[in-house]
Amino acid sequence: MTDAQNVLNQLRILMLVDGFDTEGLFDSLARLLQLREAELLLVFVHRTGPRPGLELAPRRPGGHDLAPHRERELANAEVEGGNQALAEAEKIARQLGARVESRHLDGEPGHVVCELAKAERADLVAVRGTGHGRPQVGPGSLGPTARFIVDHSPCPVLLLRDSG
Amino acid sequence: MHTALAALIFMVTLVVIVVRPRQISEAWSAAAGAVLMLATGVVSPLGALTAVASEWNLFLFFFGLMLTAAIADMAGFFDWAADLAAAAAGGSGRRLLFNVFVLGAVITTFLSNDATAIILTPVVYTITTRLRLRVMPYLFAVSFMANAASMTLPISNPINVLTGDHLRAALAVYEGHLLLASLASIAITTAVLMVFFWRSAAGRFEFDWRSAIRSAVSDRGFFVATVVGLVLLAVAYIVGSALLWPLGVVAIAGGAGLMAVAVARRRLSRDRLNTHISPALFVYIAALFILVRGVQDAGITPALVSTAVSQASDAGSAVVAGLIGSAIASNLINNLPAVLVFISGAQAGGVPTSLHTPFLFGALVGADLGPNLTPVGALSTMLWLVIVRRRGVQVSAWDFLKIGAVVAPLTLISAAVIVAASFR
Numbered sequence: 256m257t258d259a260q261n262v263l264n265q266l267r268i269l270m271l272v273d274g275f276d277t278e279g280l281f282d283s284l285a286r287l288l289q290l291r292e293a294e295l296l297l298v299f300v301h302r303t304g305p306r307p308g309l310e311l312a313p314r315r316p317g318g319h320d321l322a323p324h325r326e327r328e329l330a331n332a333e334v335e336g337g338n339q340a341l342a343e344a345e346k347i348a349r350q351l352g353a354r355v356e357s358r359h360l361d362g363e364p365g366h367v368v369c370e371l372a373k374a375e376r377a378d379l380v381a382v383r384g385t386g387h388g389r390p391q392v393g394p395g396s397l398g399p400t401a402r403f404i405v406d407h408s409p410c411p412v413l414l415l416r417d418s419g
Numbered sequence: 420m421h422t423a424l425a426a427l428i429f430m431v432t433l434v435v436i437v438v439r440p441r442q443i444s445e446a447w448s449a450a451a452g453a454v455l456m457l458a459t460g461v462v463s464p465l466g467a468l469t470a471v472a473s474e475w476n477l478f479l480f481f482f483g484l485m486l487t488a489a490i491a492d493m494a495g496f497f498d499w500a501a502d503l504a505a506a507a508a509g510g511s512g513r514r515l516l517f518n519v520f521v522l523g524a525v526i527t528t529f530l531s532n533d534a535t536a537i538i539l540t541p542v543v544y545t546i547t548t549r550l551r552l553r554v555m556p557y558l559f560a561v562s563f564m565a566n567a568a569s570m571t572l573p574i575s576n577p578i579n580v581l582t583g584d585h586l587r588a589a590l591a592v593y594e595g596h597l598l599l600a601s602l603a604s605i606a607i608t609t610a611v612l613m614v615f616f617w618r619s620a621a622g623r624f625e626f627d628w629r630s631a632i633r634s635a636v637s638d639r640g641f642f643v644a645t646v647v648g649l650v651l652l653a654v655a656y657i658v659g660s661a662l663l664w665p666l667g668v669v670a671i672a673g674g675a676g677l678m679a680v681a682v683a684r685r686r687l688s689r690d691r692l693n694t695h696i697s698p699a700l701f702v703y704i705a706a707l708f709i710l711v712r713g714v715q716d717a718g719i720t721p722a723l724v725s726t727a728v729s730q731a732s733d734a735g736s737a738v739v740a741g742l743i744g745s746a747i748a749s750n751l752i753n754n755l756p757a758v759l760v761f762i763s764g765a766q767a768g769g770v771p772t773s774l775h776t777p778f779l780f781g782a783l784v785g786a787d788l789g790p791n792l793t794p795v796g797a798l799s800t801m802l803w804l805v806i807v808r809r810r811g812v813q814v815s816a817w818d819f820l821k822i823g824a825v826v827a828p829l830t831l832i833s834a835a836v837i838v839a840a841s842f843r
Binding site: 275276 | 540541542544545546548549550551552553554555558622690691694695
């Protein structure tokens with residue numbers, strides 16, 4: 256193991272888990288960093304703001320935006336999906352030998368990650384760099400959450416590209 | 420003076436409806452416009468009453484549609500259908516995307532685009548969230564298919580019922596002109612969106628469909644009775660369209676029958692019913708009828724329609740004129756008021772009698788497929804984009820415009836060619 260890798264082992268890394276292709280996300284991370292003995296803080300953020308895409312559902316004049324029972328089911332699905340994503344990420348991280356802590360928080364993902372990185376004195380934030388329907392590289396490749404984190408993180412940010 | 424006043428009230432009301440200042444409901448803005456039409460004497464009370472009462476079939480149809488969708492929702496039909504689509508996908512995100520297109524097309528065809536867009540969207544959002552797939556491809560599939568499949572049957576879009584009442588076209592005639600165009604529109608929309616979302620929908624998922632269906636269908640007897648009722652209603656719609664029955668009566672009878680099933684099984688939920696029944700919608704539509712009557716009596720709609728059809732020399736070119744005009748108007752002011760203006764203008768003598776039918780078929784196609792260009796009409800889409808971008812929210816409308824810029828022209832052109840050829 257090189258000295259550089261030894262230094263990386265001591266890092267406290269905050270990693271945003273978004274629920275999609277967690278294995279691919281860790282592949283990208285493990286290719287760059289030796290995660291054995293690293294301290295990994297895994298975060299899943301349950302978005303509390305407007306849900307992107309739901310505005311595509313038209314509203315009848317005078318009608319509801321989203322029926323209350325649908326709102327409940329959707330909120331449950333989000334929590335359930337978040338818990339599954341964190342459990343899967345924890346499992347993979349432990350297999351890679353990292354020391355793992357995980358948090359399931361509410362809010363706008365970019366804001367939550369930056370505040371947590373500051374509060375937890377993270378040395379590095381790792382986040383998926385590409386968003387839905389965006390090019391892998393070039394202008395516009397970063398999703399809004401990654402863009403916010405790059406702009407506001409108190410520590411260095413590692414942008415992970417999809418392995419494919 | 421009379422004409423200018425009618426035009427002013429109509430245009431200001433439509434702008435307020437689209438812009439929705441201070442989130443004022445479209446229904447109240449439209450009602451205010453209708454009251455102004457009456458107060459200024461542009462429309463007489465008798466004229467207003469006639470304009471609203473003569474469209475009783477559409478009101479009944481909307482009410483029946485809402486009842487049917489409400490009971491189907493209470494029985495877990497939409498969740499069951501989405502679970503079935505996920506189970507048939509075998510863990511592939513791309514196959515699920517294709518299945519969502521199929522599901523959207525079937526629900527739009529038999530329960531209308533309204534049910535697909537309003538009810539299926541949150542159902543699909545929930546299932547894809549639970550399966551940890553990217554939601555956008557699936558939401559776009561539902562949203563685009565709600566329009567793309569909405570001319571398959573006369574009941575697939577309330578606009579078809581409205582236009583059909585004036586065309587008096589039996590099912591065989593209707594399908595003779597529109598079925599092939601509808602299938603082409605469904606195929607084009609599916610193909611374009613599958614290509615666009617090929618990478619985003621690449622995820623895989625595990626799905627315990629047995630447990631999902633168990634939780635979606637809490638009362639098996641109620642569910643089975645509802646599905647049987649929906650199938651019978653679909654058959655009644657087809658028979659009714661063939662025999663030129665008023666489809667509003669069929670829809671109300673179907674909705675009432677399903678409601679009786681829900682009452683008998685003690686499954687009727689007043690809260691759920693309230694979320695589906697929107698009384699303000701009836702105010703909105705009634706007010707639109709009065710507003711359009713105002714501009715019709717002032718000679719504006721016949722003049723507008725006559726301009727749109729002025730270059731048409733035969734049935735084929737009348738189809739194209741109606742289609743282009745109503746597609747553009749649907750994106751500017753929304754498709755329901757747009758098609759009302761076209762019907763009113765054609766009725767009031769704006770279109771030569773020989774071109775009346777092809778022109779209205781073209782207008783129907785434009786109003787059904789045109790909205791795929793902008794999600795909620797061009798003006799409100801622009802306002803919406805400005806507002807949500809200012810708030811820093813991820814914007815799906817740009818994606819919609821990008822895809823719509825491909826899908827809408829392709830489906831409109833193919834429909835124009837097919838429908839125009841059907842009149843030769």
